Amino acid sequence: MHSRDLIEQYKSYVQDWRRYFHKHPELSNEEFETTKTLAKELGSIGVEVHVDTERGIGLIGIIHGAKPGKAIALRADIDALPVHEHNTVDYKSDVEGKMHACGHDGHMAILLGAAKMLMSMKDRIEGDVYLAFQPAEETGAGAPDFIKFGDWYDKVGAIFGGHVWIDLPAGLVSVEEGPRMAASSQITINVKGKQGHGAQPHQAVDAIVVASAIVMNLQTVVSRNVSALDS
Structure with missing residues (x-):
């Protein structure tokens, strides 16, 4: 049967x-119940x-191809966001204050669909396909723990993932050369002020004003320190 x-x-x-x-976000x-549901299906x-039983969240599915070949992974994230849903659809979130507002519900469903398709053509697959359902993507903390779960990460030669995108017309897949999207990263800046009397502010160092100046001046890094041609 053709993939279409x-x-x-x-x-x-x-x-x-x-x-x-x-x-059910x-x-x-x-993502304990989500992990159980995915594993069962x-x-x-x-x-x-293979479920990460130590943490109880996240799992790897493996489809062994009928022919020898390299291993790849298909990845989906599984966590929701602390967002209150105002939609009135019949599949509206049943959990107050929690919602799949970033499309991870679709990512999981798509990967389950890919699993069904791949199982239907298992005899044509060369190598193994790892199905990676990663927890805690929204916090930026899920990937480091997930790649240490088992030995799947060391076995795959490439990982493919996608993301639904509201700005694209339905039915269109966007694939472009070079980096896509952005990674989350954090820095910590400690601003130390100096106490003083309210009537003599000139003798103090107001940490709030200093921190505010840092935030405002960081905005000029792109507009005044980076070439306008370098997006």
Whole structure:
């Protein structure tokens, strides 16, 4: 069967799972039920499943191809955000103050659909396909722990992931050369002021004013210190 036919065959399957996950969101490092649900579904379609039992969140599914070849990974994130949903759809979040507002419900559903498709053409696959369902993407802390879970990360030669994007028309896939999106990173700046009397502010160092100046001047890094041609 051609892959296009499989896409049509599992279209409603992906849609149903996306709506299920949308109704049952879990925040970063709390994806216990989501992990159990994913593990159960992958197991039911014949995928080898490895759950991070130490943390109870996140899992790896493995599809062993019928032919020898290199290993790759397909990755989806699984956490939701602390956002209150105001939609009125019948698959609205059932959890107050929590919502899949960044598309991870769709990412999980898409990867489950990919698993169904790959299992349908298992005899044509060369090598192994690892299905990586990563927790805690929103906090930026999930990946370091996830790549240390088991030995899957050392076995794969490439990892493929995607992200739904509201600015793109439905049905369009955007693939471009070079870096895409951005990584999250943190820096810590400690501003130390000097106490003083309210009537003699000139003898003190106001840490709030200093910190505010740092924030405002950082905004000029791009506008005044980086070439306008370098986006």
